[in-house]
Amino acid sequence: MSFIDEIDHEFRTTGLDIAVKSHSTPAIFDWLVDVLSFQGISDRVARDYASKHGRPTWSLLEENLKSSECLKLRSYWHYSNCRYDKTSQTCGEPEHFDACKLPRLRLRNGRLNQTACSLFLFIRDVAGGDLVDWIRGQIEAAVADDEPDLSAARQAALIAPLQHVYGVGEKTLSMALSTLLIGARGIEPVWFETGKDMVVIDTLAHNFLHRTGILHDCGTIHAYGQACYAEGGCAAIIRKVAASIDCRQFNSAFPSVFPRFVQHSIWRFCAAEAVNVCNGNRIDDRYACQDRFCRLGPKCARNSPKRARFQ
Incomplete structure (x- = not known):
């Protein structure tokens, strides 16, 4: 916020x-x-x-x-x-x-x-x-x-x-x-x-979109890299999601559509120095995530980013 x-x-x-x-x-x-x-x-x-x-x-x-x-x-x-x-x-x-x-x-x-x-x-x-x-x-x-x-x-x-x-x-x-x-x-x-519209796609954001099943549901499974910024990639998905979120509900000083904030929130959810929930330190990506107390709950597909690379 x-x-x-x-x-x-x-x-x-x-x-x-x-x-x-x-x-x-x-x-x-x-x-x-x-x-x-x-x-x-x-x-x-x-x-x-x-x-x-x-x-x-x-x-x-x-x-x-x-x-x-x-x-x-x-x-x-x-x-x-x-x-x-x-x-x-x-x-x-x-x-x-x-x-x-x-x-x-x-x-x-x-x-x-x-x-x-x-x-x-x-x-x-x-x-x-x-x-x-x-x-x-x-x-x-x-x-x-x-x-x-x-x-x-x-x-x-x-x-x-x-x-x-x-x-x-x-x-x-x-x-x-x-x-x-x-x-x-x-x-x-x-x-x-x-x-406000610039988004930063690092491995944390990319793997989050893999684990949750968002990339799969959008039909754009890809390896981390340039494809994240290509048409239909991670950056485009976050911008599309951000268009449906009124960020003024979190802070009245924010614009209603704020892709950079939405992406930053994903990063905070994953980063070890922030909320530290969805990252490679907490999850063995050879398998589906076993965290049953995650606030995403049943909304998450619990996919493995490592397995997705070989699909």
């Missing part, structure tokens, strides 16, 4: 409210690249590592790239096949490796170094150094015949270009952008209409 309050708290404590108002791209970049680093590892481990070894910042990357001799670091369009590997200390331009400052970012792995650099170059070169103006322009340029299609077009206008940034996918982009767009609603009201 405090979902928006939590976003507003993050907005204030990270200074995003001031950054969006003042078009402070460095501050937004520092927050965004930090959020995108929370991939493939627990939040606690990621935070502990960053606290110990530091985070990539706009000012640091700007300074490092000024003196770079590597052709790949000249622009966003030159940056491809960097192939920096932290373990082997190699890259796609070995003759420039010793002088390159990209490896000096002490991140968990080389992929994150490349993500930070690629995102910096995208914002500098594609977005013209002003991420707020770029987001505003992408949303305003999107067109469609009706409201649902317009929301989808606006989401695509933001996510599709950013998916070409190295190492980021639709899940993490949706998570980060929805927070940014929802949190900025008092400054950029139109952003909220796009952010």
